[in-house]
Structure formats: structure tokens, C-alpha cells
Amino acid sequence: MAIVTKGAGSPFDALCFSNNIVEQVHSFKLLGVTIDDDLKWSTHANTICSKASSRLHFLKVLKRCSLSTSDLLYFYTSAVRPLLEYAGPAWHTSLTSEQSKQIERIQIRAVKIILNSNCIDYENLCLIHNLDYS
Numbered sequence: 001m002a003i004v005t006k007g008a009g010s011p012f013d014a015l016c017f018s019n020n021i022v023e024q025v026h027s028f029k030l031l032g033v034t035i036d037d038d039l040k041w042s043t044h045a046n047t048i049c050s051k052a053s054s055r056l057h058f059l060k061v062l063k064r065c066s067l068s069t070s071d072l073l074y075f076y077t078s079a080v081r082p083l084l085e086y087a088g089p090a091w092h093t094s095l096t097s098e099q100s101k102q103i104e105r106i107q108i109r110a111v112k113i114i115l116n117s118n119c120i121d122y123e124n125l126c127l128i129h130n131l132d133y134s
Contacts, residue, residue: 025037027043031087032086032087033086033087033090033091034047039094040094041091041094041095041099042096042099044091045095045099045102045103046102048083048084048086048103049084049102049103049106051083052080052083052084052106052110053106053109055079055080055083056080056106056109056110056113058075058079059072059075059076059080059110059113059114060113062075063113063114069114069115072113072114073114076110076111076114080106080107080110081107084103084106084107
């Protein structure tokens with residue numbers, strides 16, 4: 001068991017639960033969401049963007065294997081987007097604008113891979129292919 005604490009110092013005396021000392025940490029992953037000690041989402045945003053970027057590699061491999069656009073969109077909506085949107089209502093409104101752009105860049109890269117498009121109007125591309133972009 002761990003407790004997230006703020007800053008370098010310990011604001012609490014040792015916390016015990018069932019005769020076990022609870023470890024104090026700077027971030028903790030709970031149900032797939034990383035919570036930082038300062039209640040910011042930088043660690044979580046970096047983690048999900050890193051995982052999603054690695055899945056874009058698989059999207060490129062599938063594209064080289066001549067999968068149809070609908071199959072590539074299916075892979076994107078089932079393997080990439082869920083990483084970026086999981087538990088979004090809990091953390092998305094607290095992202096900085098840079099973190100939001102970081103996540104959006106991953107989505108734009110995915111759509112460019114799928115559609116061979118250099119157009120950066122992600123919203124219109126989503127509308128054309130019936131993808132929810134909100």
C-alpha cells in the first residue's frame with residue numbers, strides 16, 4: 001500500500017495500516033491512471049502518449065501490409081484511442097494546453113498514417129470517417 005505525498009518533505013508521521021507502514025510515493029498508478037503527488041497529470045499524459053506512440057508503429061506495419069482503411073480505423077479505435085481516452089472525465093479537464101496538444105498530436109499522426117493525408121484538420125477528418133473527436 002502506498003500514499004501519495006506532496007513535495008520532498010513528509011507532511012505526515014508514519015502512517016500505519018494493520019501494523020504495516022504505508023509507503024509514501026510521488027506518483028501512484030490506480031486503475032490505469034497515474035496520480036502525481038502535486039495532483040497534476042504530467043506523468044499520466046506522458047505515459048499514455050508513450051504507449052499510444054508505440055502502437056502507432058503497429059498501425060504503420062498494418063498499413064504496409066495493405067490493410068483496408070476501415071481495418072486500420074478499426075485498429076485505431078480499438079487499440080490507440082482507448083489508451084488516450086481511458087478515464088478521461090477524471091483527468092482531461094485538468095490537463096495543461098501543452099498536454100492536450102501532446103495527446104492530440106498522437107491522434108493526428110494516427111489519422112495521417114491511416115489516410116495518407118498531410119491535412120492537419122483533424123476534426124474534419126474525424127467527421128468524414130464518423131469518428132468522435134470530442
